[in-house]
Amino acid sequence: AFEVELRRSGRTLTVPEGSSVLAAVRAELPDTAYSCEQGFCGTCQQRVLEGEVDHRDELLTEAERGDSMLICVSRARGDRLVLDM
């Protein structure tokens, strides 16, 4: 498990093994945009402010990976991520 802080919303969530960042975020922010949930459409892309991402999609370029992630499939490498949402 790892933590995700939603900085603009002022909330911190726990993402368990076997569950996605998207699922945890939607529990707090039900209007969060998503579509494919498989890492190929890009709808769920969010800006990352802190933390190292374990990118599991095939869509984002290396440049995009510098400051964003697809939260339906990608996870944290460490124990914490901070998202701009």
Ligand code: FES
């Ligand atoms: Fe399609 Fe995440 S919902 S890439």
